[in-house]
Amino acid sequence: xxxxxxxxxxxxxxFAHLGILQVLSEAGIExxxxxxxxxxxxxxxxxxxxxxxxxxxxxxKIGMTDLPFMLRPTWPRGGLLSATYIEELVDKxxxxxxxxxxxxxxxxxxxxxxxxxxxTFSKGDxxxxxxxxxxIPGVFKPVFYEDKILVxxxxxxxxxxxxxRSLGADFIVAVDLLSDLSGNQxxxxxxxxxxxxxxxxxxxxxRKITEYKFKENxxxxxxxxxxxxxxxxxxxxxxxxxxxxxxxxxKVLPELLEKLKKN
Numbered sequence: 005x006x007x008x009x010x011x012x013x014x015x016x017x018x019f020a021h022l023g024i025l026q027v028l029s030e031a032g033i034e035x036x037x038x039x040x041x042x043x044x045x046x047x048x049x050x051x052x053x054x055x056x057x058x059x060x061x062x063x064x065k066i067g068m069t070d071l072p073f074m075l076r077p078t079w080p081r082g083g084l085l086s087a088t089y090i091e092e093l094v095d096k097x098x099x100x101x102x103x104x105x106x107x108x109x110x111x112x113x114x115x116x117x118x119x120x121x122x123x124t125f126s127k128g129d130x131x132x133x134x135x136x137x138x139x140i141p142g143v144f145k146p147v148f149y150e151d152k153i154l155v156x157x158x159x160x161x162x163x164x165x166x167x168x169r170s171l172g173a174d175f176i177v178a179v180d181l182l183s184d185l186s187g188n189q190x191x192x193x194x195x196x197x198x199x200x201x202x203x204x205x206x207x208x209x210x211r212k213i214t215e216y217k218f219k220e221n222x223x224x225x226x227x228x229x230x231x232x233x234x235x236x237x238x239x240x241x242x243x244x245x246x247x248x249x250x251x252x253x254x255k256v257l258p259e260l261l262e263k264l265k266k267n
Contacts (some may be wrong), residue, residue, distance in 0.1 A: 005173050005174045005175055005176070005267055006036045006037060006137055006173050006174045007033070007035050007036050007037075007173065007174075007175050007264075008035060008036065008037045008038070008039070008168040008169070008171060008172075008173020008174070008175065008176045008177070008180065008242070009035040009037070009038045009039070009048070009051075009168065009176075009177050009179075010039050010085070010164045010165050010167070010168040010176055010177070010178040011038065011039070011041070011043075011044030011045070011048045011161050011164070011179050011210075011225065012042075012044050012046075012064075012158075012162050012163040012178070012179050012180050012181045012182065012232060013040075013041040013042025013043055013044055013045075013049055013137075013156065013157065013158035013162050013163075013182075013210075014043060014044075014158070014162070014181030014190050014207075014215075014219065014231065014236065014266060015040075015042070015044070015140070015235075015236030015237060015238075015239075015244075016028070016043075016234060016235065016236060016237055016238040016239045016245065017181040017229075017234050017236065017238075017244045017245065017254045018042070018043025018044060018046075018181060019043075019063050019064075019151035019239075019241075019245040019246050019253065020177060020179075020181060020229040020231060020246065020249030020250070021043070021044060021047045021048075021181075021244050021249060022047065022056065022060045022063060022069065022249060022250050023245075023246040023247060023248065023249025023250035023251075023252075023253065024154075024179055024227055024229070024249040024250070024252060024253040025047075025056055026060065026190055026201040026249075026250060026251075027249075027250050027253035027257065028054075028122065028177075028257075028260075029056075031233040031257055031261065033260070033261075033264070035051075035103070035107070035108070036108060036173070037109040037110070037168060037171035037172060037173050038052050038108060038109070038110050038111075038171075039080055039110070039112070039113065039115070039164040039166070039167035039168040039171060040110075040112055040137065040163055040164060041113045041137060041156075041158050041163065041167075042137055042138050042140070042156050042157060042158050042162075043138060043158040043162045044164070044181075045113065045133070045134050045137035045138060045139075045259060046090065046093065046094070046134050046156070047059070047136060047167075048110060048112075048174050049094065049098050049106065049112070049130060049134060049204075050097045051099065051112060052099055052106045052107050052108040052110050052188040053096050053097070053098045053099070053107060054107060055146070057204070058097055059093075060246065062097075063239075063242040063246065064238050064242040064243040065241050065242070066242050067126055067175070067240055071260060072256035073249075076138065088198075090131075090134060090207055091131045091134075094130060094131045095131075095136055099227065100130060101129070101130065102127065102128060102129060102130060102244060103126060103127050103128060103129075103130050103133060104107045104117040104123060104127050105130075105217050107128070109126065109171045109172070110126065110166065111124050111125060111126040111167040111168070111170065111171055112124070112130075112134055112136070112156060112157070113125075113137055113161050113164040113167050114133070114136040114137045114139070114147075114154045114156065114157045115154070115155050115156065115157055115160050116152040116153060116154055117141075117146065117151055117152075117153040117154075117155060117157045118153050119152070120163050121160075122157065123136075123152065123154060123157075124158050124164075124166075124167045124170065124233060125151050125204035126167075126170070126171065127138075132144065132147060132149065135147055136149070136155070137156065138156060139154065139155045139156050139185050140156045140158075140236075141155045141156060141159070141213070143265065144156075145234045150197050158206075158210050159180070159210070160213065161213070161217070162180075162181075162182055162210040162211075162213065162214050163178050163214050163217070163218075163223075165178060165217055165218075165221065165223060166217075169221075170226070172265055174266070174267075175222040175267055176221065176224050177224065177225045177226075177227065177264075178218075178223035178225070178226050178227070179226075179227045179228075179229075180206050180209050180214060180226055180227070180228045180232075181229065181231055182210055182214065182252035183214075183226075184230045184231050184232040185207070185208070185211060185226065185232065200235075202243070203235065203236050210260060224238055224258060224263055225256060225260045226256075227247045227252050227253055228252065228254050229249050229251070230248060230252070231245070231248060231251035234248075236252075248249075
């Protein structure tokens, strides 16, 4: 049986992936193939390179004063922020040129704005694939490749089920970062900001697409951390987000172990 992992997108919410993977690793669960969307693509690549502990130490120490250096505002030509820092993270924590150089089969999901379709990279330049997968429209500059304009895969596939199946997975664990729509305090009090309205609108659309895909061809196990209070750009809250991931994984772990025994 080939065990597959589908890591969803969600910006800073993705730090929950680190806590989830730590719990699963402690339980002796190792995945054979991995696919990721957006932040899930970055963390998935680090996971298959065997360097997740270093990324966790880095992520849980990011402070507010670090954000300007990470996000790097730029002139608004296709995006408000530069994505060069993503490439630097790939160099630091993965350090391979091509996807096929990774220790396990891996895929990164993005969307081509020209043809309005999902594009999945399972070979070729790793930094280009991850940068494309993490390019939130309007925030980060898109990646222009061949005849494509590539942006964040979360637009059409926030949890990359199709991608991990294409890698040959027989049993799929999916991590859905956008399932919690309970709303944060500002929403509950009727005082959301413009940024929160825009983010919420995008999440609602992605949520509905994911619900349809889960119904059509469900993964074997879904891990859904409660992340409604976490903003997409809350990278300075790495430690509490990490802990929310751990708690979610611990909650699902008995079900996962039981299903793995039966398979």
